[in-house]
Amino acid sequence: xxxxxxxxxxxxxxxxxxxxxxxxxxxxxxxxxxxxxxxxxxxxxxxxxxxxxxxxxxxxxxxxxxxxxxxxxxxxxxxxxxxxxxxxxxxxxxxxxxxxxxxxxxxxxxxxxxxxxxxxxxxxxxxxxxxxxxxxxxxxxxxxxxxxxxxxxxxxxxxxxxxxxxxxxxxxxxxxxxxxxxxxxxxxxxxxxxxxxxxxxxxxxxxxxxxxxxxxxxxxxxxxxxxxxxxxxxxxxxxxxxxxxxxxxxxxxxxxxxxxxxxxxxxxxxxxxxxxxxxxxxxxxxxxxxxxxxxxxxxxxxxxxxxxxxxxxxxxxxxxxxxxxxxxxxxxxxxxxxxxxxxxxxxxxxxxxxxxxxxxxxxxxxxxxxxxxxxxxxxxxxxxxxxxxxxxxxxxxxxxxxxxxxxxxxxxxxxxxxxxxxxxxxxxxxxxxxxxxxxxxxxxxxxxxxxxxxxxxxxxxxxxxxxxxxxxxxxxxxxxxxxxxxxxxxxxxxxxxxxxxxxxxxxxxxxxxxxxxxxxxxxxxxxxxxxxxxxxxxxxxxxxxxxxxxxxxxxxxxxxx
Numbered sequence: 001x002x003x004x005x006x007x008x009x010x011x012x013x014x015x016x017x018x019x020x021x022x023x024x025x026x027x028x029x030x031x032x033x034x035x036x037x038x039x040x041x042x043x044x045x046x047x048x049x050x051x052x053x054x055x056x057x058x059x060x061x062x063x064x065x066x067x068x069x070x071x072x073x074x075x076x077x078x079x080x081x082x083x084x085x086x087x088x089x090x091x092x093x094x095x096x097x098x099x100x101x102x103x104x105x106x107x108x109x110x111x112x113x114x115x116x117x118x119x120x121x122x123x124x125x126x127x128x129x130x131x132x133x134x135x136x137x138x139x140x141x142x143x144x145x146x147x148x149x150x151x152x153x154x155x156x157x158x159x160x161x162x163x164x165x166x167x168x169x170x171x172x173x174x175x176x177x178x179x180x181x182x183x184x185x186x187x188x189x190x191x192x193x194x195x196x197x198x199x200x201x202x203x204x205x206x207x208x209x210x211x212x213x214x215x216x217x218x219x220x221x222x223x224x225x226x227x228x229x230x231x232x233x234x235x236x237x238x239x240x241x242x243x244x245x246x247x248x249x250x251x252x253x254x255x256x257x258x259x260x261x262x263x264x265x266x267x268x269x270x271x272x273x274x275x276x277x278x279x280x281x282x283x284x285x286x287x288x289x290x291x292x293x294x295x296x297x298x299x300x301x302x303x304x305x306x307x308x309x310x311x312x313x314x315x316x317x318x319x320x321x322x323x324x325x326x327x328x329x330x331x332x333x334x335x336x337x338x339x340x341x342x343x344x345x346x347x348x349x350x351x352x353x354x355x356x357x358x359x360x361x362x363x364x365x366x367x368x369x370x371x372x373x374x375x376x377x378x379x380x381x382x383x384x385x386x387x388x389x390x391x392x393x394x395x396x397x398x399x400x401x402x403x404x405x406x407x408x409x410x411x412x413x414x415x416x417x418x419x420x421x422x423x424x425x426x427x428x429x430x431x432x433x434x435x436x437x438x439x440x441x442x443x444x445x446x447x448x449x450x451x452x453x454x455x456x457x458x459x460x461x462x463x464x465x466x467x468x469x470x471x472x473x474x475x476x477x478x479x480x481x482x483x484x485x486x487x488x489x490x491x492x493x494x495x496x497x498x499x500x501x502x503x504x505x506x507x508x509x510x511x512x513x514x515x516x517x518x519x520x521x522x523x524x525x526x527x528x529x530x531x532x533x534x535x536x537x538x539x540x541x542x543x544x545x546x547x548x549x550x551x552x553x554x555x556x557x558x559x560x561x
Contacts, residue, residue: 001375003055004262005439007063009387009420012258015062018044019261022062059262067437080120083110088131093142100128136393136412152393167206167242169362170355174211174240175203176228176251178220183296184319185326187464193316194467197323199330200224202232204240207358208343209351210334211236215327216425217467222253223382227425229259230380238368242266259379263370296321323463378439381422381432388418389433396442397433399423404431404442425463 007015021036022044044062051061074081087107092098104127111121122130131139141149167173178200187194198219202212212231214224232239243260245251247269260267339352346354370376389397393415396405400423408414420434429447432439
């Protein structure tokens, strides 16, 4: 686990490539000449066998850890480093607020008096780099006071069904696929419609047993794949030997391939443009809809006949189910109802009967057991779409609109840098960041809210919170459009009123041009004032009538089409 935690993304990509090239040789198949060279292949095989004997996983021997190579020791003498640190803490970090150049000049002068050789005196660039390494909060507080350093202070959070079956035995071959469920869901807190969720299934091809089921509002991604494998190990303490997927981009993830390679699972992708290869999952998706979802309020069958849909039968208006309730009942249906129902592809037997018979006939294969512990959970942690996050001073990293903090973020070398991140969908209280060659645990600002909660509760609450944030972001453009239309109508009305006032004032100019001098006293003739006000009122009334007639025409047009 320590080696895996220290491995970067590039190390895992290289290890996956080596494992792919070495796999035919391990399986006793023929190897192409020259790809790779025979000496390189023997070296990889030796490392693989040594790691297999030492750690129990041969994949570890294929990880190179390139970031650990080379000389990482400092080239400056220790006495020079101590003198440099002394000048920074005593001469630069004080209330005098000396400039860097003046402090560096004093440092060079002190080095000359101490007998330090000229070629061993650090350059001005090295001096600036050492200043940047100092904690920013301490540096600002010593130079400018605690009030100026307030904004750099760290923020602390509280801790606490008809296709013939294939495969030779259970857990031999399994399929992973996704589908969008035909049902509209609501938020358990606000009651707002959040949309349709996505379902991810892991189905055993030999027994047609649903090994794991995962639901999320997120569209298909490698995160869904990692979670369904995690649930499979949680329920059965093992993974299938061969996993078949389609050619979706979510199945080409480095982390997904790494997880399968560590536990020696073969990943095979269905040939493109041959949908019959996915008939196992696709048929099961249809069974899920017909046997379960189409019996629930808010299902979207009517949307297939959009011309017949009205407000009274709109699924968004009829939806009552939440993600938590749906996940609870759909897992009960998958693991308890479907599992004991007769399957047409199993000659009248149920998936559970075929599964138990297969285990008794072919053995439990205890060598394939995987403990569901912290080490395995770390391997299945997904990352965000970007894969990296910015370390913000005093706040930490931001993942899905939540901040996470670790003490290593105090280091000025790490502050304002991009780091690789991973999060736990089953526990929003923690996340992990790849800092200085190792994965460190970060604590969420919402940690007290998730204390004492079960994994399923945390998963569902996190999914709803994330979907609410996505809906808020997606509706921002709509709100902006509505505001712009309102402002445009208001500005147009304002422009018309301004133009009317200008026209009234221009009448005086026209009177002067015609030789008819206007009355100098604006209050001498009240009848003219009342007449002009009456004209304005009549013009406004006529414009309102025109606007109402235009709105009526628009309404009739939309009702017609």
